[in-house]
Amino acid sequence: VPFAAGGSTDITARMLAEKLTVVLGQSVVVDNKAGAAGNIAGAYVSRAAPDGYTIMLNTSTMTANVTLYKDMGFNPQKDLTPVSQIALIPNVLMVNSDFQAKTLDKFIEIVKDKKIQINYGSSGAGASNHLAGVLFNKMTSGEMVHVPYKGGSLANNDLMGGQIQAVFAPLVEVLGFLENGKLRPLAVTTKTRSARLPNIPTVSEKLPGYEIELWNGIFAPAATPTDIVNKLNTALKTVLQDPSFRNKLIEQGSIPVGNSSEEFKKIMSSEIEKWGILIKMAGATAN
Structure with missing residues (x-):
């Protein structure tokens, strides 16, 4: 998790870890690696072994960081594999x-x-x-x-x-x-x-075409084999169909998703472009 314990992303990650432990039959542990708007955790996961044992719950902040930061320490599109969005x-x-x-x-x-x-x-x-x-x-x-x-x-x-x-x-x-x-x-x-x-x-x-969505989703290292990505995706969809998990997300004001890796990849690309335009328009930078 790229943010501190107790925040909204961390809370979702711990809810998810508890359910994934049951679905996968294997203990899933949350590790907080906060800093640099999520870039520290992103770089860490991008360099992890692509075996499915190190995954990350990150947010749409990462797609904005592509434009905000001159050097994120990794390339989200090249160094990570999107597994599934969890919620909007x-x-x-x-x-x-x-x-x-x-x-x-x-x-x-x-x-x-x-x-x-x-x-x-x-x-x-x-x-x-x-x-x-x-x-x-x-x-x-x-x-x-x-x-x-x-x-x-x-x-x-x-x-x-x-x-x-x-x-x-x-x-x-x-x-x-x-x-x-x-x-x-x-x-x-x-x-x-x-x-x-x-x-x-x-x-x-009232303003057709206006859309700003935050989201969170699961990522794995880029070279993770397709069969492992698919197994993780199936497990996440199972969790997202669990009424208690869905209801907790909705209570927090979130909208459950659970899409495919390919769909998530396309969303990532579109979001990087959209945020890039708005950030340049605003003249914002993190460096």
């Missing part, structure tokens, strides 16, 4: 409960009008919650101002305090805020609505 994680456009925009339509109207400056927070330059705003500006000809923070929780706190007007936060991180009514969700950034927020529209319902 919507970002949710949120405003303070006292903000005048009560609907997505009204928010778009305010952004287009440009009479009111809208500052939106993110967990840092190049993060999905930054680039979600970049794409929103592009599609509305808006001029929302990006305010980077050292973490999403800091941005959410300032949103509650009224220092900024909006965030595009990962749903899994803000369910508590939404449930206590302190923040108002206006839209989700995925192509389809979230089961946790079924009455909240997608941005694409």
Whole structure:
């Protein structure tokens, strides 16, 4: 796992490891190798023996890192084999409960009008919650101002305090805020609505073509034999069909996936291109 223990990716990995241990009949242990936005773990797995015993749960951050970093320490497309996506994680456009925009339509109207400056927070330059705003500006000809923070929780706190007007936060991180009514969700950034927020529209319902999806998925070293990749893929699909596992993902605000290695590979390529365009548009860099 490329991130610290206790985070959303780590929690999903531990849930997954518990179920895979049963399905594979072999102990699956989580090892956290945090740092460099996931690049340390990615480099480690890319150099591991391609025998199916070292796999990684990484996120869509890796596809953005291709453009953000001059040197990731490995090449995700050449040095890793995508096995299967596990889940999609919507970002949710949120405003303070006292903000005048009560609907997505009204928010778009305010952004287009440009009479009111809208500052939106993110967990840092190049993060999905930054680039979600970049794409929103592009599609509305808006001029929302990006305010980077050292973490999403800091941005959410300032949103509650009224220092900024909006965030595009990962749903899994803000369910508590939404449930206590302190923040108002206006839209989700995925192509389809979230089961946790079924009455909240997608941005694409008003801005066709808008789509920002976070995801996590399992990767193996590049030279892993096809039969081993297929065995892992089958095991992951079995876990994803388990009602208790699916329900836990949905409770977290995630959308279970479970696709083929080839499908995941195509998504990776498309995401690297999409994030690259938005990152260059934003002028973001991690080096």
